[in-house]
Amino acid sequence: MSGHQDDYHALVARHEAMRLRNRLLSPASGARTTAPGSGPVPVPGAYDDAAGAADQALVLRHLAAVTPFGELIDRLYESMFGRHPYLRRLFPDSMEFQRSHLERAFWHMIDHLDRPAELAADFARLGREHRRLGVLPVHYEVFESSLVEGLRLCAGGAWSGAAEAAWVRMHRHVSAAMVAGANEALGEPVAWNATVTAHERVGPDLALLRVRPAEPYPYRAGQHARVETPLLPHTWRPYTPAGVPGDELEFHVRRTAPGGVSDALVAHTGVGDVLRLGPPQGTATLDEELTDDVLIVAGGTGWAHAKALLDELSRRRPAGLTARLFLGARDAGGFYDEAALERLEARCPWLGVTRVVDGGPSGPDGRGALMDAVLGSRTSPTDWSGSRQLVYVSGPTGLVAATAWHLTEAGLPPERLRHDPMPVSSPAVPALQP
Template identity: 40%
Template sequence: MHAVQSVDDPDAFAEYLGALGRDHRKFHVLPEQYEVVGRCLIEALREYCGDQWAPEHEQAWRDAYTAISSIMVAGAEADRDNPPYWHAEVVSHERRSSDIAVLTVRPLRPLRYRAGQYVSVECRHQPRLWRMFSIANAPRDDGLLEFHVRAVGAGWVSSALVWKLRAGDMLRIGAPMGTMSLDRTSTRDVVCVAGGTGLAPLRALVEELATYNRTRWVHLFFGVRTRDDLYDLGALQRLAARYPWLSVVPAVSDDPGYDGEQGTAFEVMARYGPWQEHDFFVSGSPSMVKATLRGIADLNVPSFRVRYDSFGDVD
């Protein structure tokens, strides 16, 4: 989804590809291997397209792959001062519900990132399986990183992180990726729409705003299915009590007895407003993000004011 989001913006797409190249360093990919993969890709396309394959198709694919791989290789080369991945120790593991855990980890080397970004994570329980998780805090002086993880379906990595991981265990963390970051030059108020553990990067953005914001109102809508899924509501309410520019509205969609806002995060958000002049940040499962983006478009919010992430509940 991140590539699709930026494909119409050449600069953003190049930034994404450079970050992807940096991330591929964790697999110890060499520059010459990109050429091998490119040849295999063209051969596969030629084989499966059959008579529909034409010389102009082959040239277009070669040109596209060469451009993409060149940016990825350049991104990897520019990152040589950093390790291909970071070893990190789990310093705390807190189960917030039957299937949600909050992890705090300490990288053994400094990891520089921006609030709102995500990283790939590998654990010893599922070696060589990397999954993306958003960092739930803005950069801190102590270097600690927080992750919010829900064990989903057949998700091998997320299940291991929730049910098997313990304090003292080691993780491997890939290079930071993602462009869902704050525009510090914007003076517009902010709306954050979170679904489940998609709250993580939005909380990081709120923490960053807390370091400098004095004039922008921030409205955070935290949507879950049942009240038991409001795993971080206490922390959000403490932030709102400390910063008068922040309002937090929990929304519960499948718990009729809940004494509060009923509906999805978007449905509840739409009851407030108007929102046409706000900057939007959306994070959650792919289906939640897709539905929310459609709804925001129906509210006549320009697409360039909407940034989103879809790793919140994805293994």
């Protein structure tokens, strides 16, 4: 085993040295056309919409043979770790989240295969993020062979060679996007160490953390960072710094389940502990030139994102520009950062704030009180087609998705709606899932 492992690491080292050399010698290596994580990365050889739709139809036609995906995923990892046991260290001790993440990724791939450019953009972002886990291009080849073995074992005699080929092309499309995304970020640090300087419990399941990175952390207000705690190696969760860049970052963390990253950060982290931050990601930031009024819809700890935008807006707002914040919480105690919000209101007369206690869907079309308040802020609630506001949405994935849907249904032009892309591992049920 030791000899095989040494050969493997030598191969990886040579591959990475060649990749870095090619990157440095590329004529475009010194020119970045977009901010880190802010736009799609071109994927060489990506197929067009028609080819993607054809493969999507093939995969769907034979999907019953390999779903539910639980058995396929178990077979895949058994094959991968059986043949390459040293890869197990790239994964967290508990594989429960990883299996769930991969299942949602499979559905996302299938659901978006007829839109290959959009799919490539999603997985390019994922590839950037996977750099911090030590994932290299050679690992995608290992994953592909394990996937094929898993498909064959799971489906047995019912399997089709045409369907297998479609799965392989689909995987190569997204893995090429992930490699391209990682290559685009090759000159960036993989992670930043950050020391916890303050930890305040503001509720049974909620904490505000301040951390000081060892080196400057180059994010823009509104971007998020994936955070790793030493209590759960290889497990990362996204949190948005609640302010403009400075010496320290403030994170708002709600504990969502026992044993996870949020539980570790809320209940088992203290001053002096060292966390790791992944590269900044996200595009729900203010424009370089501020010309339009701003409307922000935030729920729960989505307030951190809203707070960052408003902090930046207060520093560079042109005369005459206004902002409106609709902040939702499940109960009155959910407005956990009220003192900071009141200070912001006091010094920003151009800002209007509406607090909404929203216990869940109650209005027509399943809307909740927060959405009713937002729609009711216009003279014509059902016609947003003429809106000149830029609308930012942050909070739980379900709230973001529902708000985006209701506003676009009301006619808000999609280009005036800003939120982070729904993550590939989004808990939302994909449209194609039976």
